[in-house]
Amino acid sequence: MQKEYNLSKNQKIIFDLIDKSGGPMKAYSILFNVQKKGIKAPLQVYRALDKLVEIGKIHKIESRNAFIACQNSSCQISKATAFSICESCENVSEISNSKLSKYLSNFSDNSGMKYSKYNLEFFGLCKKCKSK
Amino acid sequence: MQKEYNLSKNQKIIFDLIDKSGGPMKAYSILFNVQKKGIKAPLQVYRALDKLVEIGKIHKIESRNAFIACQNSSCQISKATAFSICESCENVSEISNSKLSKYLSNFSDNSGMKYSKYNLEFFGLCKKCKSK
DNA sequence: AACGTTATGTAATAATATAACATTTATAAG
DNA sequence: CTTATAAATGTTATATTATTACATAACGTT
Known part of the structure; x- marks a missing residue:
């Protein structure tokens, strides 16, 4: 089982968005969608994405430069x-x-x-x- | 066996460079290296790369945004x-x-x-x- | 409370890639 | 061999993706 992490504010906003979208999302499309929540800069998005990838909550689709929520609850x-x-x-x-x-x-x-x-x-x- | 293609001038210059390098090369590093041969713009590089990928002479390493010569002479x-x-x-x-x-x-x-x-x-x- | 670690905010810029348009070269069909 | 078509080139501008650098704030531990 995956270790449970407490996501930070930005991480949670961004994870929820990707997760709800049901598909892959690109960084600047994420940025656009979270600007109303106060996340204004690319770096804020990329930092959250990096962390979410690191802990396995999302994956990067390398050939598409896009990020998708992990659909595999039980895993390494x-x-x-x-x-x-x-x-x-x-x-x-x-x-x-x-x-x-x-x-x-x-x-x-x-x-x-x-x-x-x-x-x-x-x-x-x-x-x-x-x-x- | 791979079909033999006649590479165009730019394609040949760029393929030879990547092939001789022996490892993966990034597009702008390729550009830098072929400027002395008259290839001046990113697009010229990307067009040759696209074609070389299409015909299987090189592959893109997606996680690195880099291109490597195919080392597998016999292939689909x-x-x-x-x-x-x-x-x-x-x-x-x-x-x-x-x-x-x-x-x-x-x-x-x-x-x-x-x-x-x-x-x-x-x-x-x-x-x-x-x-x- | 003091410390170290993680996260955040902000501005600037680097690195990667494509659009649009004009021209030239190569290939094939008549 | 010439006309038509596809493929490649040249050039400028711009879009997209990602990171550096630096300052501040929040969190978790002792």
Whole structure:
């Protein structure tokens, strides 16, 4: 189980926004949405995002420069993330598949490198977009 | 085997630079390095990068906003990429492991989504950095 | 209360990437 | 070989994403 953190004021505002949005959000779109709550500067957003990523409440979708709330309540999962991304509608969901995560967490090759973390992004067309 | 493309002038200059560097390069560092060859504007770099990514001669390391030459001469591999990244020295190498690529290319879940592409980034400490 | 740590506020700027438009070069079809 | 089309180039401006630097405030511990 995830350790419970007490989010600070800005962290909570920003986490709630991302969480309620149900999808990935970009930093400046977050900024725009929280300005009425007194968060005025990019740095305030990025600081909260950094912390939220660090504690695993959100993940960064690297290929999209966007942030999504963790949908995986039970996890070591900021160190082991997988997403599916629709290239048409840009819908993103977190993949939680224990076989996949076991396979990747245990992956090792002959490089002598010990992997402590991974991020996997799958791309394709979601059900809806496929049938258009 | 990869289809052979005739690279254009700018594409060739930029590919050669990245390839010779042996590691990931960032767009503006590329720009700096090719200015003496007459490539003056970011857009010229990004256009060549886009094309080189498209044809699989280079890959983008999403978590680093950097580009690396494909080290995998035989492949369908711009659609199936995996990298190991040292979080200390930032060394990056392309993983070519047929079991891994088979496993991921065949991966499917219950989302109804057909995956046509993936990108996987492993993080950790490389041999050298581990022993420091 | 004093201390160290974490979070906040603010301004400025760095780093990454794209839009819009004009022109040139390469490729293929007639 | 010439016309049409697609691909690449050149150039300016601007949009988007992210960090540096510095000052202050709040929180948690002893």
